[in-house]
Amino acid sequence: MFILFLLLTITISTSDGGKLGRLQSVAVSGQLKCEGKPAAGLRVDLMESDNNVEESGIIDDDDFINYFITDESGNFNVSGSEVEISGIEPYVNIFHKCDDGLSPCQRVLRINIPKSATVWGETSSELFSIGTFELAGKVVGERRSCAYRNLTTDSF
Numbered sequence: 340m341f342i343l344f345l346l347l348t349i350t351i352s353t354s355d356g357g358k359l360g361r362l363q364s365v366a367v368s369g370q371l372k373c374e375g376k377p378a379a380g381l382r383v384d385l386m387e388s389d390n391n392v393e394e395s396g397i398i399d400d401d402d403f404i405n406y407f408i409t410d411e412s413g414n415f416n417v418s419g420s421e422v423e424i425s426g427i428e429p430y431v432n433i434f435h436k437c438d439d440g441l442s443p444c445q446r447v448l449r450i451n452i453p454k455s456a457t458v459w460g461e462t463s464s465e466l467f468s469i470g471t472f473e474l475a476g477k478v479v480g481e482r483r484s485c486a487y488r489n490l491t492t493d494s495f
Contacts, residue, residue, distance in 0.1 A: 365429045365457045366418035369469035373437035377413035381435050385417045388428040434487045437474035444485040
């Protein structure tokens with residue numbers, strides 16, 4: 340039984356920092372708007388949940404995969420991979436100041452990506468689109484962060 344476990348461990352392990360599991364990837368795109376105008380210069384982080392809950396840090400910190408800064412049309416296209424034993428649970432965090440008044444920190448909107456958008460391997464051949472997303476108005480569950488408040492001078 341021990342030998343079977345050892346062979347299984349060797350089979351599913353990778354060289355990614357010694358983490359056990361299989362390499363999985365995801366690619367996400369979308370367009371962000373603020374009050375109908377393109378939201379350029381926003382940071383979109385691609386993350387992987389290790390908690391099965393909305394906030395990180397309860398069991399283990401969520402894994403950062405990659406990031407993208409929206410272009411002049413508010414478009415983003417972010418992709419990356421992560422090693423996990425079970426299926427990855429990707430999401431994007433969108434950091435923005437749209438419809439936010441004078442607060443010095445940014446609003447953070449989390450959008451979960453379905454597991455069906457993930458593939459085994461280093462690169463995703465499929466692109467999951469969140470479509471066009473309007474950032475004005477408050478969204479239930481959003482939070483605040485000061486992590487990227489100096490990202491750009493014109494970010495919404």
